[in-house]
Amino acid sequence: MSFYRERPGSGAVRCWWEQRVGATSMVQRVVPDGCSDVLVFADGEAVFAGPALCADLVPLTAGTHVRGLRFRTEALGPVLRLPAEELRDKTLTLSAVLPDRVMRTVAEQVWAGRFPDVLRPSPIDARVRHGVRELFVTGAAVGDVADELGVTERHLRRLFLDHTGMSPKAVQRVGRFQRFLHAADTSRAGLAELAAATGFADQAHLTREVRSLAGLTPGALRRERSGMQPPGSGLDGLR
Numbered sequence: 001m002s003f004y005r006e007r008p009g010s011g012a013v014r015c016w017w018e019q020r021v022g023a024t025s026m027v028q029r030v031v032p033d034g035c036s037d038v039l040v041f042a043d044g045e046a047v048f049a050g051p052a053l054c055a056d057l058v059p060l061t062a063g064t065h066v067r068g069l070r071f072r073t074e075a076l077g078p079v080l081r082l083p084a085e086e087l088r089d090k091t092l093t094l095s096a097v098l099p100d101r102v103m104r105t106v107a108e109q110v111w112a113g114r115f116p117d118v119l120r121p122s123p124i125d126a127r128v129r130h131g132v133r134e135l136f137v138t139g140a141a142v143g144d145v146a147d148e149l150g151v152t153e154r155h156l157r158r159l160f161l162d163h164t165g166m167s168p169k170a171v172q173r174v175g176r177f178q179r180f181l182h183a184a185d186t187s188r189a190g191l192a193e194l195a196a197a198t199g200f201a202d203q204a205h206l207t208r209e210v211r212s213l214a215g216l217t218p219g220a221l222r223r224e225r226s227g228m229q230p231p232g233s234g235l236d237g238l239r
Contacts, residue, residue: 136175
């Protein structure tokens with residue numbers, strides 16, 4: 001039997017999740033959510049998936065069993081202590097991101113559902129945490145967030161690239177897309193109404209953005225997701 005489930009995390013962890021594929025292979029569309037994940041498969045394979053700005057079609061063979069640790073948007077750089085920008089739009093073996101000894105420990109502990117004790121996050125800048133929330137959840141303007149935090153837009157961009165791997169504009173864009181997904185999954189409203197409610201200029205803007213980020217038109221994406229529980233919303237833990 002196929003299933004997907006998750007439990008909330010704390011600190012740098014947005015959630016822990018687990019997926020098992022039943023007797024039929026499938027292709028899963030993974031859309032941008034502003035997060036990064038460590039995935040560990042039952043056979044011991046371990047993968048890191050960085051924050052993305054386009055969809056990925058992932059083939060899952062029958063019987064696949066995977067457990068994952070999903071990092072908060074603002075936690076990527078502080079957790080891995082690597083230039084987060086270099087990990088954007090990358091899916092890599094975990095050994096390409098971490099030394100072998102560290103990688104093995106991380107994989108074992110993620111599979112066991114424990115935060116890897118070899119990862120000791122450096123402090124998350126409170127300005128980035130607040131900025132992510134404002135841009136992702138409320139759709140605030142980048143300039144307004146920079147002014148509120150008392151930094152220039154250029155400095156805010158540098159902070160975001162170091163922590164999240166994405167620019168403030170990209171975080172805002174993915175947040176708006178995720179707000180549309182949440183609304184589309186939970187409402188019967190038409191696309192024009194959803195576009196207005198979730199921060200798009202109009203339905204044409206919604207169509208361009210969804211096609212760019214998800215690879216489908218809004219209507220086609222909504223039909224594909226109809227009746228399915230999506231694997232984790234990027235809004236989880238930010239409300």
